[in-house]
Amino acid sequence: MEDRTILEVETVTKWFGGVAAIVNVSFSLQKGELLGVIGPNGSGKTTLVNLLTGFVKPNSGKIIYQRKDIAGQQPHKVAALGIARTFQMAKPFYQLSAFKNLIIPLYSPRVKKLRGGKYGDRDDVAIDLLEDVGFERDSSVPYKIASSLPHGYVKRLELARCLALRPDLLILDELFSGMSMAEVAGTLPIIEKLNVEGLSIIMVEHRLKELFRVAHRVMVLNFGAKVVEGSPSEVMASDAVKAAYLGSEDDA
Amino acid sequence: MAMRYRKERLDRGIKVRCDDVFALSSYREILYLAMPRVLPVAILLLFPLLKGVVGLYWEKTLVVTCTVSLLALSWDLMASVGLISLGQALFFGAGAYLTGYLNYAFKLSPIVTIPLGTLGGALFSTLLLLPVLRLRGIYFAIVTLTLPLLLGRFIETTKILGGGEGMSGLSPLPNIWFELYVAVFALLVCLFSFRRLINEDYGLVLQGIRDNDRAVMSGAISIYRFKIQAVFIAGLAASFAGAFMTHYYQFVGMSAFAMDYSIVPLTAAVLGGPGTFAGSVIGAFILVPLSEALRGFGTLRVVFYSAILIICVVALPEGIFHYMRRKYHQFERLTEIG
Numbered sequence: 001m002e003d004r005t006i007l008e009v010e011t012v013t014k015w016f017g018g019v020a021a022i023v024n025v026s027f028s029l030q031k032g033e034l035l036g037v038i039g040p041n042g043s044g045k046t047t048l049v050n051l052l053t054g055f056v057k058p059n060s061g062k063i064i065y066q067r068k069d070i071a072g073q074q075p076h077k078v079a080a081l082g083i084a085r086t087f088q089m090a091k092p093f094y095q096l097s098a099f100k101n102l103i104i105p106l107y108s109p110r111v112k113k114l115r116g117g118k119y120g121d122r123d124d125v126a127i128d129l130l131e132d133v134g135f136e137r138d139s140s141v142p143y144k145i146a147s148s149l150p151h152g153y154v155k156r157l158e159l160a161r162c163l164a165l166r167p168d169l170l171i172l173d174e175l176f177s178g179m180s181m182a183e184v185a186g187t188l189p190i191i192e193k194l195n196v197e198g199l200s201i202i203m204v205e206h207r208l209k210e211l212f213r214v215a216h217r218v219m220v221l222n223f224g225a226k227v228v229e230g231s232p233s234e235v236m237a238s239d240a241v242k243a244a245y246l247g248s249e250d251d252a
Numbered sequence: 253m254a255m256r257y258r259k260e261r262l263d264r265g266i267k268v269r270c271d272d273v274f275a276l277s278s279y280r281e282i283l284y285l286a287m288p289r290v291l292p293v294a295i296l297l298l299f300p301l302l303k304g305v306v307g308l309y310w311e312k313t314l315v316v317t318c319t320v321s322l323l324a325l326s327w328d329l330m331a332s333v334g335l336i337s338l339g340q341a342l343f344f345g346a347g348a349y350l351t352g353y354l355n356y357a358f359k360l361s362p363i364v365t366i367p368l369g370t371l372g373g374a375l376f377s378t379l380l381l382l383p384v385l386r387l388r389g390i391y392f393a394i395v396t397l398t399l400p401l402l403l404g405r406f407i408e409t410t411k412i413l414g415g416g417e418g419m420s421g422l423s424p425l426p427n428i429w430f431e432l433y434v435a436v437f438a439l440l441v442c443l444f445s446f447r448r449l450i451n452e453d454y455g456l457v458l459q460g461i462r463d464n465d466r467a468v469m470s471g472a473i474s475i476y477r478f479k480i481q482a483v484f485i486a487g488l489a490a491s492f493a494g495a496f497m498t499h500y501y502q503f504v505g506m507s508a509f510a511m512d513y514s515i516v517p518l519t520a521a522v523l524g525g526p527g528t529f530a531g532s533v534i535g536a537f538i539l540v541p542l543s544e545a546l547r548g549f550g551t552l553r554v555v556f557y558s559a560i561l562i563i564c565v566v567a568l569p570e571g572i573f574h575y576m577r578r579k580y581h582q583f584e585r586l587t588e589i590g
Binding site for chain 2: 053055074075076079080084085087091092093094095096100101103104105106107108109110111122161162164165
């Protein structure tokens with residue numbers, strides 16, 4: 001049978017000084033799957049994203065991506081293999097206009113190779129990408145300088161920056177944080193569509209309701225360890241999750 | 253019936269969507285756009301011809317000003333990648349010493365030593381900075397501040413390359429015309445190629461590294477490679493300045509690594525408005541002649557110079573170039589309506 005696994009994480013551990021940020025976490029991701037990662041603040045979600053994308057080196061463990069161990073590789077090399085990520089604190093290239101923000105990933109060796117060295121119509125490609133994430137094509141928004149964009153646009157620009165790479169695996173680090181209800185409602189179908197078209201996605205999110213609607217599988221982290229993994233309904237029913245995650249919300 | 257008029261900005265109707273796309277339909281519009289570029293170039297090219305009017309002293313000041321402009325442009329390019337340098341003297345000194353040594357030891361002509369000194373100086377300085385290119389902000393700045401001082405003292409104590417006395421009696425440049433026009437051309441070539449470079453896709457990547465290097469990395473681009481290239485290109489401009497001045501003064505000594513060559517270009521860029529290159533040149537063309545004009549005040553010169561500098565920076569924190577550009581685009585004309 002054909003191996004559909006795109007990512008296989010084996011007992012990865014990361015210490016920051018005396019603090020264990022990620023402890024013995026293992027999981028795998030199938031091609032075309034959408035995996036949700038949830039957990040309370042400080043449970044290691046962003047560290048996990050940083051480990052997967054090369055921004056942080058694991059102390060031990062393997063990260064097998066398309067049958068190749070990428071643990072500890074430099075971020076641009078990981079990205080060149082087709083893993084794109086958003087940042088939780090979205091920082092666009094402030095002094096460039098929105099569509100010029102996308103020229104930078106489009107200029108990468110990976111994209112040049114995928115496009116067969118053809119490079120003439122990059123402005124059009126950038127505008128198309130922006131349209132895909134909900135920028136109004138014929139308005140002035142794609143041409144606005146990034147520092148003047150509203151937060152919802154900045155987050156979606158971040159998504160477009162990832163899509164410019166033509167990724168095989170997309171990792172979203174709290175894409176919805178700081179977005180209004182309307183903005184989330186507008187962005188969720190974009191992600192669903194990407195997933196339906198075959199893109200594998202790992203989605204780290206605090207907005208559980210939206211996440212549970214689109215995720216095939218959900219993994220719960222607490223204090224850096226995997227607590228539960230399963231379908232959204234299984235995870236919602238789990239007592240361990242309520243204790244670790246939802247329980248802490250009752251206290252607040 | 254009386255004519256009615258309203259005010260309209262000159263650039264209205266020229267700009268299309270973004271700031272750098274224009275639709276031109278008349279000579280006046282072309283003139284409006286071209287003037288700010290053509291006029292300074294014309295003045296620069298004509299100034300050397302006015303030797304009889306302005307005198308040799310000010311012609312020589314032009315050479316020094318062009319040199320400082322090159323250093324300021326070099327600083328600005330590095331700043332565009334987010335590398336704040338406090339030590340353009342490193343490139344200047346490296347270019348100057350290599351050129352001087354090639355002429356002193358092998359009697360090579362300036363036509364050979366200046367290009368070699370430019371290339372070699374930039375290469376040497378870039379290699380020296382390689383290990384610290386991963387540093388950012390103030391940490392990188394401190395290293396660049398220290399390196400030229402270190403090299404200067406190293407030459408003094410080890411007595412290599414002429415030691416504390418330097419190397420004198422180097423070949424002069426052919427004539428004053430050569431000096432003036434090489435300086436002016438170098439400045440113009442550097443200014444316009446840097447402005448071009450930063451707006452190309454390559455330059456967008458450089459600006460991206462300045463704004464958010466992590467996002468560039470996750471865009472599958474090696475920021476280290478781009479930083480090295482940018483430092484080398486910036487180094488070429490500054491090392492050329494050093495190489496040129498070595499033959500201009502017919503001397504190279506420890507003064508080539510002096511702090512002046514680090515601080516004055518930095519001040520020029522900040523005063524003129526960093527990130528635009530034109531600003532750096534405007535800054536240099538204010539600071540250097542001002543410093544010369546104030547010579548008559550003797551010791552008080554530094555006081556006046558500093559006071560003027562402080563007033564400028566406080567009054568125009570955005571930089572002179574940004575201010576001028578804003579005002580230029582706000583010019584209005586009266587148009588008939590109805």
